[in-house]
Amino acid sequence: MKITDIELHAVGVPRHTGFVNKHVIVKIHTDEGLTGIGEMSDFSHLPMYAVDLNDLKRTLISILIGKNPFDLMKINQELIDSFPEAMYYYEKGSFIRNGIDNALHDLCAKYLDISVSDLLGxxxxxxxxxxxxxxxxxxxxxxxxxxxxxxxxxxxxxxxxxxxxxxxxxxxxxxxxxxxxxxxxxxxxxxxxxxxxxxxxxxxxxxxxxxxxxxxxxxxxxxxxxxxxxxxxxxxxxxxxxxxxxxxxxxxxxxxxxxxxxxxxxxxxxxxxxxxxxxxxxxxxxxxxxxxxxxxxxxxxxxxxxxxxxxxxxxxxxxxxxxxxxxxxxxxxxxxxxxxxxxxxxxxxxxVKGLGVEIDEALLEKYRVPDLSWSNVTVHQLQDRTATTKG
CATH class of the missing domain: 3.20.20.120 (Enolase-like C-terminal domain)
Structure with missing residues (x-):
């Protein structure tokens, strides 16, 4: 099984507090017709810089295309080399690696017709x-x-x-x-x-x-x-x-x-x-x-x-x-x-094989946003996850 393509979809989903969190939904396609899904969760964190999804996709294509998804350790090492640890809580490189690794586990478990927890032992x-x-x-x-x-x-x-x-x-x-x-x-x-x-x-x-x-x-x-x-x-x-x-x-x-x-x-x-x-x-x-x-x-x-x-x-x-x-x-x-x-x-x-959840394409489209850019939010809003400021 070889990876043939990757999709990245930015979505903005409101919390009950009104704060809108942006995430990236990952799809990894293969020559076996299987697709693994993952989530780069909650990019709405400090520091206030936005990842360019087109540039990110080009980088991930250079790392993933042609790889066997079961080479988890090798792929993860390449991801760490490209998005290194930075000793910072909200390092966005970790968010990126997480979404890809989730999708690879989903993909491998689907291929084996087992759940991800069984793949994990x-x-x-x-x-x-x-x-x-x-x-x-x-x-x-x-x-x-x-x-x-x-x-x-x-x-x-x-x-x-x-x-x-x-x-x-x-x-x-x-x-x-x-x-x-x-x-x-x-x-x-x-x-x-x-x-x-x-x-x-x-x-x-x-x-x-x-x-x-x-x-x-x-x-x-x-x-x-x-x-x-x-x-x-x-x-x-x-x-x-x-x-x-x-x-x-x-x-x-x-x-x-x-x-x-x-x-x-x-x-x-x-x-x-x-x-x-x-x-x-x-x-x-x-x-x-x-x-x-x-x-x-x-x-x-x-x-x-x-x-x-x-x-x-x-x-x-x-x-x-x-x-x-x-x-x-x-x-x-x-x-x-x-x-x-x-x-x-x-x-x-x-x-249910893989992660056990299935993307709803209509909901993906409903919450789709053009990019991960920032709106007019304050540091307090980011820290407290609220849509409003007082005082």
């Missing part, structure tokens, strides 16, 4: 416990809005939430107090995510304030600037709560292991560059005796399906995970949207 479970994100408070009047989000999602079966914190601690504290008062033990806040906004000393003071409202807290996420391994280590010594950080390069993961800077690795294919790399990161975490949580950038159903296959094939995920992206959007580009039930992400039917 088989399933150890059929579903993953996940949490719904509560986005960062900037203003006190957003507390009531987020309480309403908890009410709505709790009715849908989500009983675990992840809270972005650190921009307005008074509002964060007010929100936690309201959740504890209204929901008591029925709702769990599994993590406080600082998203690198504070230095470790300020984060330490904030943690002391917020952990007065311990609602089943599993971890503290990203409580120091990016790549501040010493800061993570110092904070880890000063709190009883596990410290978690995303993995966005193997060098960064190596440094965190050497420094013993964290307790839990947040591993997501989008940030490390695909299923192939995510599995490597998960195995490294296991060898280092560190915990794992499956992270997210809030993918659509194609990207989330890939994460479900990965998560259900790993033996060492031991914390509530994050992939709830399809629930955050008003639409999608597939016929069979990924399934959530009782707060769990369910893997696609194992009897």
């Amino acid at each position: 088989g399933r150890v479970k059929e579903k993953i416990k996940v949490c719904y994100p509560i986005f960062r408070h900037r203003f006190m009047d957003e507390v009531e809005e987020n309480i309403e989000v908890v009410r709505k999602r709790y009715e849908q079966g989500f009983d675990v939430f992840r809270l972005y914190v650190g921009k307005n601690l008074d509002a964060d504290e007010a929100f936690l107090a309201r959740v504890k008062e209204e929901f008591k033990s029925k709702v769990k806040i599994k993590s406080y995510d600082f998203s690198h906004l504070l230095n470790w000393k300020d984060a330490s003071r904030a943690i002391k304030r917020l952990t007065k409202y311990d609602l089943g807290l599993e971890m503290i996420e990203s409580p120091a600037p990016r790549n501040d391994f010493e800061g993570l280590y110092q904070l880890r010594l000063k709190t009883d709560y596990p410290i978690s950080e995303h993995v966005w390069s193997f060098k960064q993961q190596e440094e965190m292991i050497k420094k013993d800077a964290i307790d839990i690795f947040n591993i997501s294919p989008i940030f490390i560059g695909g299923l192939t790399s995510a599995r490597k990161a998960a195995y490294a975490a296991e060898v280092a005796n560190k915990g794992i949580v499956l992270g997210t950038t809030q993918e659509l159903s194609i990207g989330t399906a890939a994460m479900a296959h990965l998560g259900c094939s790993l033996t060492n995920i031991n914390h509530t995970s994050d992939p709830t992206g399809p629930e955050l959007y008003v639409g999608d580009v597939v016929k069979n949207k990924i399934t959530y039930k009782d707060g769990y992400l369910h893997a696609p039917d194992r009897n």
Whole structure:
């Protein structure tokens, strides 16, 4: 089987907050008549530069055409050479590699008439416990809005939430107090995510304030600037709560292991560059005796399906995970949207080959955008994933 062509389709899908996220849907065609699909998820991140899709397609054609899709390691090495790791959380080269690697796995599994999870070694479970994100408070009047989000999602079966914190601690504290008062033990806040906004000393003071409202807290996420391994280590010594950080390069993961800077690795294919790399990161975490949580950038159903296959094939995920992206959007580009039930992400039917999702061409056309260029958005909108600014 040889790769004969590649398609890249830019789409813009609104979130329920009104913020429009841009993604790239990948199709890889072969001489066997099979097509693999993937997703370069959520290009609407800092830094604010846009990838030129025509130029990207030419580059990917030079790498992929004529290749055997089963040469996953060789192709991934060429992709890393062309789009190298940059020790940065939202490095767009990782997004590109992820979309291609997803599509290659989909293609290889389809050829073998198996699911992607079987290609990854088989399933150890059929579903993953996940949490719904509560986005960062900037203003006190957003507390009531987020309480309403908890009410709505709790009715849908989500009983675990992840809270972005650190921009307005008074509002964060007010929100936690309201959740504890209204929901008591029925709702769990599994993590406080600082998203690198504070230095470790300020984060330490904030943690002391917020952990007065311990609602089943599993971890503290990203409580120091990016790549501040010493800061993570110092904070880890000063709190009883596990410290978690995303993995966005193997060098960064190596440094965190050497420094013993964290307790839990947040591993997501989008940030490390695909299923192939995510599995490597998960195995490294296991060898280092560190915990794992499956992270997210809030993918659509194609990207989330890939994460479900990965998560259900790993033996060492031991914390509530994050992939709830399809629930955050008003639409999608597939016929069979990924399934959530009782707060769990369910893997696609194992009897359906490949990723187990199928592109809906009408929806692909509905959400199509001409390019990945930026509209008039602010840094705050990008960080908080909202369509509006206040004050």
